[in-house]
Amino acid sequence: xxxxxxxxxxxxxxxxxxxxxxxxxxxxxxxxxxxxxxxxxxxxxxxxxxxxxxxxxxxxxxxxxxxxxxxxxxxxxxxxxxxxxxxxxxxxxxxxxxxxxxxxxxxxxxxxxxxxxxxxxxxxxxxxxxxxxxxxxxxxxxxxxxxxxxxxxxxxxxxxxxxxxxxxxxxxxxxxxxxxxxxxxxxxxxxxxxxxxxxxxxxxxxxxxxxxxxxxxxxxxxxxxxxxxxxxxxxxxxxxxxxxxxxxxxxxxxxxxxxxxxxxxxxxxxxxxxxxxxxxxxxxxxxxxxxxxxxxxxxxxxxxxxxxxxxxxxxxxxxxxxxxxxxxxxxxxxxxxxxxxxxxxxxxxxxxxxxxxxxxxxxxxxxxxxxxxxxxxxxxxxxxxxxxxxxxxxxxxxxxxxxxxxxxxxxxxxxxxxxxxxxxxxxxxxxxxxxxxxxxxxxxxxxxxxxxxxxxxxxxxxxxxxxxxxxxxxxxxxxxxxxxxxxxxxxxxxxxxxxxxxxxxxxxxxxxxxxxxxxxxxxxxxxxxxxxxxxxxxxxxxxxxxxxxxxxxxxxxxxxxxxxxxxxxxxxxxxxxxxxxxxxxxxxxxxxxxxxxxxxx
Amino acid sequence: xxxxxxxxxxxxxxxxxxxxxxxxxxxxxxxxxxxxxxxxxxxxxxxxxxxxxxxxxxxxxxxxxxxxxxxxxxxxxxxxxxxxxxxxxxxxxxxxxxxxxxxxxxxxxxxxxxxxxxxxxxxxxxxxxxxxxxxxxxxxxxxxxxxxxxxxxxxxxxxxxxxxxxxxxxxxxxxxxxxxxxxxxxxxxxxxxxxxxxxxxxxxxxxxxxxxxxxxxxxxxxxxxxxxxxxxxxxxxxxxxxxxxxxxxxxxxxxxxxxxxxxxxxxxxxxxxxxxxxxxxxxxxxxxxxxxxxxxxxxxxxxxxxxxxxxxx
Numbered sequence: 008x009x010x011x012x013x014x015x016x017x018x019x020x021x022x023x024x025x026x027x028x029x030x031x032x033x034x035x036x037x038x039x040x041x042x043x044x045x046x047x048x049x050x051x052x053x054x055x056x057x058x059x060x061x062x063x064x065x066x067x068x069x070x071x072x073x074x075x076x077x078x079x080x081x082x083x084x085x086x087x088x089x090x091x092x093x094x095x096x097x098x099x100x101x102x103x104x105x106x107x108x109x110x111x112x113x114x115x116x117x118x119x120x121x122x123x124x125x126x127x128x129x130x131x132x133x134x135x136x137x138x139x140x141x142x143x144x145x146x147x148x149x150x151x152x153x154x155x156x157x158x159x160x161x162x163x164x165x166x167x168x169x170x171x172x173x174x175x176x177x178x179x180x181x182x183x184x185x186x187x188x189x190x191x192x193x194x195x196x197x198x199x200x201x202x203x204x205x206x207x208x209x210x211x212x213x214x215x216x217x218x219x220x221x222x223x224x225x226x227x228x229x230x231x232x233x234x235x236x237x238x239x240x241x242x243x244x245x246x247x248x249x250x251x252x253x254x255x256x257x258x259x260x261x262x263x264x265x266x267x268x269x270x271x272x273x274x275x276x277x278x279x280x281x282x283x284x285x286x287x288x289x290x291x292x293x294x295x296x297x298x299x300x301x302x303x304x305x306x307x308x309x310x311x312x313x314x315x316x317x318x319x320x321x322x323x324x325x326x327x328x329x330x331x332x333x334x335x336x337x338x339x340x341x342x343x344x345x346x347x348x349x350x351x352x353x354x355x356x357x358x359x360x361x362x363x364x365x366x367x368x369x370x371x372x373x374x375x376x377x378x379x380x381x382x383x384x385x386x387x388x389x390x391x392x393x394x395x396x397x398x399x400x401x402x403x404x405x406x407x408x409x410x411x412x413x414x415x416x417x418x419x420x421x422x423x424x425x426x427x428x429x430x431x432x433x434x435x436x437x438x439x440x441x442x443x444x445x446x447x448x449x450x451x452x453x454x455x456x457x458x459x460x461x462x463x464x465x466x467x468x469x470x471x472x473x474x475x476x477x478x479x480x481x482x483x484x485x486x487x488x489x490x491x492x493x494x495x496x497x498x499x500x501x502x503x504x505x506x507x508x509x510x511x512x513x514x515x516x517x518x519x520x521x522x523x524x525x526x527x528x529x530x531x532x533x534x535x536x537x538x539x540x541x542x543x544x545x546x547x548x549x550x551x552x553x554x555x556x557x558x559x560x561x562x563x564x565x566x567x568x569x570x571x572x573x574x575x576x577x578x579x580x581x582x583x584x585x586x587x588x589x590x591x592x593x594x595x596x597x598x599x600x601x602x603x604x605x606x607x608x
Numbered sequence: 609x610x611x612x613x614x615x616x617x618x619x620x621x622x623x624x625x626x627x628x629x630x631x632x633x634x635x636x637x638x639x640x641x642x643x644x645x646x647x648x649x650x651x652x653x654x655x656x657x658x659x660x661x662x663x664x665x666x667x668x669x670x671x672x673x674x675x676x677x678x679x680x681x682x683x684x685x686x687x688x689x690x691x692x693x694x695x696x697x698x699x700x701x702x703x704x705x706x707x708x709x710x711x712x713x714x715x716x717x718x719x720x721x722x723x724x725x726x727x728x729x730x731x732x733x734x735x736x737x738x739x740x741x742x743x744x745x746x747x748x749x750x751x752x753x754x755x756x757x758x759x760x761x762x763x764x765x766x767x768x769x770x771x772x773x774x775x776x777x778x779x780x781x782x783x784x785x786x787x788x789x790x791x792x793x794x795x796x797x798x799x800x801x802x803x804x805x806x807x808x809x810x811x812x813x814x815x816x817x818x819x820x821x822x823x824x825x826x827x828x829x830x831x832x833x834x835x836x837x838x839x840x841x842x843x844x845x846x847x848x849x850x851x852x853x854x855x856x857x858x859x860x861x862x863x864x865x866x867x868x869x870x871x872x873x874x875x876x877x878x879x880x881x882x883x884x885x886x887x888x889x890x891x892x893x894x895x896x897x898x899x900x901x902x903x904x905x906x907x908x909x910x911x912x913x914x915x916x917x918x919x920x921x
Contacts, residue, residue, distance in 0.1 A: 143852075144900055145627055146859035149877060149893055156881035156889060157634045233750030237863045240752060241878050259756070259867070266760055273753050284748030385821050388732070409830055417827030424825075429818040434840045434916060444826040479916040495826060 032293040039289035042282040053099035062090035064097040064249040073265050082271055086261045094249050095271055101250040102232050105166040109231035110224050112170025113177050121181025122208055139175030147172045155243045162244045169234055173227055180223055184216040218294050222287045229283035236276050251276050332503055332535040333359040336395040340377045343389055351377045353559040362533040366550035374559035375539045379505050383422055384412040418448040421496035423506040427488035431480035438476035441495050448499045463494040467524055486517035497528055507539045522549055543586040555579050609912055616908055620901030631893045635886040645884050646689055686887040695891035705774045706872035710857050712792030717799040725807030730834055747801035752863040755794035759867055772869030791868045795860050799853035807846040814842045844914050851907035858896050
C-alpha cells in the first residue's frame with residue numbers, strides 16, 4: 008500500500024474525481040485516519056451523552072465533593088460534587104457546537120468577502136484588506152472579554168464573535184486563491200463566453216478553494232476549541248453550561264487536593280485540538296503533493312571515493328611541485344530520481360597543470376558545471392559522487408568532509424560563479440563578504456584584510472574601491488559584481504581557479520574585459536584554471552588545453568591548437584562547425600589566440 | 609523608510625482609536641445596569657441613580673464619548689468605577705508583570721526557533737521530521753494547558769520554581785527571573801512552533817541559493833554560513849511571523865497570568881470584564897493595542913535593519 012506519487016506542482020482540484028483521490032490518499036495516511044477516528048468518537052460521545060451516563064452534568068451534590076473514581080462516578084466527581092464523566096461528555100457537546108459556530112461565522116463572512124475582494128479587486132478589495140489587517144491586530148481574547156462583559160455571557164455569542172474576528176484568515180485564503188485563478192485562461196474563456204460572474208465563481212472558483220478551505224476550517228475549529236476553553240477557564244460564560252474549560256476552572260481551584268481533575272478535561276482538549284491539527288497537516292500533505300515531503304527527505308551528500316590503487320599511502324613525503332596540479336580519475340556524479348538514479352557525470356578524467364588553463368566545453372546539460380562543483384565539494388546534498396581519485400597537489404580530495412575540504416576551498420582552490428548578481432550575499436556589504444574569508448584563511452587583522460581587499464578591488468579594475476567596498480550587492484552593476492567575485496576568488500592566492508562560465512551572464516562588451524582580467528590574473532599568479540564554457544571563442548582566447556564533454560561523458564581532450572586544427576571526435580567537429588558558422592569572423596581567433604599567448608605546448 | 613514608518617505609526621494610532629472607541633460604545637451600552645452592579649443588589653433605586661449620576665452615566669452616550677476621548681487623548685484614563693483608583697496607577701503596577709512574561713516569551717521563542725529551525729533546515733532527515741511534527745503538536749495544544757502542566761509538574765510537584773506570584777526585578781533580579789520563567793515558557797510554546805516552522809522553511813530556501821554555494825566555495829565555516837549568512841537572509845519572514853505571534857502572546861498572557869497567579873494587565877482585564885468595570889477594561893484594551901502597534905513598529909525597523917534593500921528605500 009504505497010501512496011501514489013503526486014505531482015510536486017500544485018494542484019488545482021477542480022473535479023470531483025480529484026477530490027475522491029484526496030480522500031483516498033488521506034485514508035492511506037495512518038495519522039489522518041487516527042485523527043478522523045478520534046474526532047468521530049468525540050462527536051459520537053457528545054451526541055450519545057445521555058446514553059453513556061445517567062448523571063446530570065450540572066447537578067452538584069455536597070456529599071459527592073471530590074469523590075474518587077468508583078462505580079457510581081467512573082472518573083470521580085469535582086469540587087462541588089458533579090460527575091466528571093458526565094461533564095466530559097456534555098462538555099464535548101458545548102465545545103464542538105461552540106467551535107462549529109465560530110467556523111460557520113468565519114466562513115460565512117470570509118468566503119463572500121474573499122470572493123468579492125479577489126474577483127472584483129479595486130475599492131472593495133482595498134477596504135476589505137484594510138479591515139482585515141485591523142482585525143488581525145487586536146488580540147482576540149481581549150475582544151471576547153469585552154463582549155462577554157458587555158453584551159452577553161453566552162458561549163455561543165462569544166464564539167460567533169470569535170468567528171468574525173478570525174474571518175480575515177478565511178478572507179485572505181479565499182482572496183489569494185481567487186486572484187490566482189482569476190488570471191487563468193479558462194476563467195477568461197468563461198467570461199468571454201458570457202457566463203455570469205456568479206456562475207463563474209460557483210463553477211470555476213469555488214472548487215479551487217474547497218480543499219484549502221477544509222484545512223482552514225480544521226485549524227479554525229481547533230483554535231475555537233482552545234479559546235472557548237480558555238474563556239471558560241477564566242470563569243467567563245454562563246455557569247449553567249458544562250464545558251471542558253469550566254471543568255478546568257473547577258479543577259484548578261482544587262489543584263493541590265485533586266490534581267487528577269485537571270487531567271480529564273486537559274486530555275479531552277488536547278486530543279481534539281491535536282487531532283484537528285494533524286488532520287489539517289495530513290490534508291495539506293495530501294493536497295500539496297510531495298512538496299513538503301521532498302524537502303524533509305533530503306539526504307546528506309553521498310560522497311564515496313574509491314581511492315586509486317595504492318592511494319592509501321597517499322600522502323607523498325615531498326609535495327609534488329611538478330607541472331601536474333589536479334588529476335581527476337573516473338569521476339561520476341549521480342542524482343536520485345523517482346525510483347533510481349540519473350548519472351550526470353559519467354567517468355570523466357582530467358588533468359590541470361600548474362599555470363595552465365583547461366577549458367571544459369560542452370552544451371548545456373553536458374555535465375561540465377557538475378564536474379566543476381564536484382571538484383569543490385559543492386554538489387547539492389542529494390547528489391552522489393564517486394571517483395577513483397581526485398588528487399590536488401599531492402592531497403586526495405575525494406571523500407573529504409566539509410571541515411577538511413575547507414582547508415582547500417577559498418584558500419587553494421577558488422571558484423568564480425556564472426551569475427554575478429545571485430552569487431553575492433544580499434544582506435552583507437561587498438567588503439564584509441570579501442574580508443571574512445581573507446581573515447579566516449590568512450589569519451590577519453581586520454585592518455590588514457580590509458587593505459588587502461581594497462587593493463584587490465582596485466586590481467580587478469574597480470575605479471572606486473572604497474565605495475564598492477561599502478556597497479550592498481544590489482547597489483552595484485552585474486559587471487562590477489563579477490569583478491568583485493573574481494577578487495573574492497583570488498583573494499587568498501589560490502593555486503587552482505575554477506571558473507564556471509564566468510562571462511555568460513554579462514554584456515558582450517564586459518565579457519572581453521572579464522576574460523582579459525582572468526587571463527592576466529592567471530598569468531600574474533601562475534594559477535591553474537579550469538574554465539567551464541560553451542563558447543569556443545572563449546576557449547580560443549584563453550585556454551591551453553580543452554576537454555570536450557557531452558551528456559556527462561568525456562568526448563576528447565587536446566591542446567587548443569590541436570583541437571581547432573584537427574578535432575578527433577565527430578561531436579567536436581560538429582560543435583566547432585556550429586560555433587564558426589554562427590560567428591564567421593571568429594575563424595581568425597584561432598590564429599591570434601595561439602600566437603598571442605605563444606603557448607603551443 | 610522614514611515615510612513608511614510614519615505611515616505605519618499613523619495606521620497604528622488609528623487602530624488604537626478605533627478599537628478603543630468600539631470598546632467604549634460596547635461597554636457603555638447599558639448605563640443603568642452598571643450603576644446597579646456597582647452599588648449592589650440590595651441598594652435602593654435612588655442609590656443606583658445617584659451612582660449613575662456620579663459616574664456621569666446619565667448623560668447621553670455621544671457626550672460621554674467626547675468627554676472620554678478628550679481625557680484619553682491627554683493621557684487621563686479615568687478612575688475605576690469600583691475602587692475609584694485611577695486606571696493609570698493600576699496599569700502602572702500591572703504592566704511590568706505582563707511585559708516581563710511577554711518579553712521573556714519573545715526572547716525564548718526567538719532563541720529556540722532560531723536553533724530548532726536552523727538545525728531542522730540543515731540536518732534534514734529524522735531530526736527535521738521530528739521538529740516539524742512537534743511544531744504541529746505544540747501549535748495545537750492550547751498554551752494555558754502547557755501552563756497548567758508546567759505549574760503542576762515543575763512548580764507544585766518538584767518545587768523547582770515558584771508556582772505563583774511575581775517578584776519585581778527591583779527587589780531581586782534572580783527571584784524576578786525565577787518568577788517569570790515558567791509563565792514565559794508556557795506563553796512561548798505556540799510562538800515557538802509557528803516561528804520555527806517559518807524559519808525552517810525560509811532557511812531551507814536560502815541554503816539552496818547560489819550565493820550560499822559561493823560562500824561555501826570560499827571555505828567559510830559551516831557555522832558562519834548557517835548562522836551568519838543564511839540566518840540573516842532567512843530571518844525577515846520569520847520576524848514577520850514572530851511579530852504576528854506577539855498579538856497571540858498578549859492574548860495568551862491573560863490566561864497564563866491566571867494560572868500563575870500574576871497580577872498583570874491580563875488578570876486585571878479578566879477581573880474588570882467580569883465586574884463590568886468599563887474604565888479599567890478600556891485602559892487595558894488601549895495599552896494592549898498600543899503594545900501591538902509598538903511591537904509592529906519595532907519589527908518594521910528590524911526588518912529594515914536585516915534587509916538592506918528595504919533600508920535604502
